[in-house]
Amino acid sequence: MNQPLETGKNLEVLLDEKRIARRVRELGAQISADYRGRELHLIGILKGAWVFLADLVRHLEVEVTLDFMNIQTYGSSTNSSGDVKITKDLDVSIQDRDVLVVEDILDTGRTFRFLQEVLLARNPRTLKVVALLDKTSRRVVPVRADYVGFPIPDVFVVGYGLDYSQKYRELRDVRVLRSVPSL
Ligand code: IMP
Numbered sequence: 001m002n003q004p005l006e007t008g009k010n011l012e013v014l015l016d017e018k019r020i021a022r023r024v025r026e027l028g029a030q031i032s033a034d035y036r037g038r039e040l041h042l043i044g045i046l047k048g049a050w051v052f053l054a055d056l057v058r059h060l061e062v063e064v065t066l067d068f069m070n071i072q073t074y075g076s077s078t079n080s081s082g083d084v085k086i087t088k089d090l091d092v093s094i095q096d097r098d099v100l101v102v103e104d105i106l107d108t109g110r111t112f113r114f115l116q117e118v119l120l121a122r123n124p125r126t127l128k129v130v131a132l133l134d135k136t137s138r139r140v141v142p143v144r145a146d147y148v149g150f151p152i153p154d155v156f157v158v159g160y161g162l163d164y165s166q167k168y169r170e171l172r173d174v175r176v177l178r179s180v181p182s183l
């Protein structure tokens, strides 16, 4: 890192605030239509998905309940090794519920595959995933999100909840962090 990092304003914008807002509204409408008349149980994956979840939930026109799970993926800050662990589990049962996992980004797919296995074993009525971002070209495990905000190229992004070493989550846009040696 050779740049001042305090604000992230020097990082190139990949998706600006307005574009994200428009797409989140569309996703909300689509999900609302698909789940009409049902109660939707949202599971936000901490920490990256919290900003997306907060915006998405306000565009849903179905009854929702909410829970959170914290998943830790081991590896470097920008490359996961594949070891995944639950560091905060759900508070309530998902049995017989229509569950929608809310993720910030699908990268190799390892985190979501792990989640799928763990959650399906708990017998939800249905299990789907919405990911704000999808780096399809990076997939190692063949998983697909049911709803995707934006497919993005193989770059490391921060902002709108996503971090690099816990920084930049507060940025309103999704920005590209270029100066990562492992990319
Ligand atoms: P996967 O298991 O490789 O699919 O990793 C998904 C997780 O890695 C996401 O939930 C993020 O926490 C993190 N991640 C992957 N790519 C990025 C990125 O470009 N920026 C920030 N976090 C990322």
Ligand code: MG
Pocket (backbone or CB within 6 Å): 045, 046, 047, 048, 049, 104, 105
């Ligand atoms: Mg994450």
